[in-house]
Amino acid sequence: MSQEVGTEEIGIVVEDDTMIIRAGGELDHHNAVELRTLVDRELIKGKIKNVIFDFTDTNFMDSSGIGTIIGRQKIMESIGGSVRVRNMNPNISRIFQISGLHKIIKVQE
Amino acid sequence: MYKNHMHLEFDSRSENERFARVTAAAFATQLNPIMEELSDIKTAVSEAVTNAIVHGYENHTGTVILEGEIVDRTIILTVKDYGVGIADVKKAMEPLFTTKPEEERAGMGFMFMEAFMDELKVESKPDEGTCVIMKKTIIER
């Protein structure tokens, strides 16, 4: 069964124990605050084991996005779950590499 | 010598992070940058403006100034706030250093500004504010 919550920009799909986060057009400080609230409201229920950040619609991300991914990674690590990322455009991929996050978070092909 | 200048003042609201980086990128287009260079400028400006909002004014309302200057093929972007300032700029610029880990800040803002621009200078005084000056030369293609 899948359940959808979110705003026009941010989309969150929960399927069994997997949450797919469509990060929206621009993941900056302004949008990250809202995304965290929506995501953590689901995570707190304790059923999610896998979190996937899907950047298909995302054309901008800065350190606030990196902080958001690290924050969810910490939560998931504490409950034995995982965080993955996918569909990053070249700009977002570059941010991801420079941040060093590629060493701790898997990129799903 | 080609010269151009722009000056923008806006409230320290998070809505303006996007406004500021898109404006800076639009100003830069007269140098015919490639997509990657535009993205570099957007990210660097976004980092500096976000810092002014979350650290400088600590989410209270203040005025952020974005200044753009073009001298020949070089764009100089300055982001200024009159917020709390930084006591130890050298320390603040170290990768992964943050004073707000509880807000999920990663301490990577200055790191990105440094990576994406050719030059980065930070001037700051406690209780007076912070001024971030960034330069990037766009080669003619």
Ligand SMILES: Nc1ncnc2c1ncn2[C@@H]1O[C@H](COP(=O)(O)OP(=O)(O)OP(=O)(O)O)[C@@H](O)[C@H]1O
């Ligand atoms: N405009 C500013 N006013 C006051 N303090 C600042 C300002 N800009 C940066 N700082 C200080 O410098 C530190 C490092 O800034 P930097 O942007 O590198 O990391 P961050 O903002 O903490 O995290 P991130 O940018 O990854 O979200 C900040 O934590 C803050 O203490």
Ligand SMILES: [Mg+2]
């Ligand atoms: Mg920052």
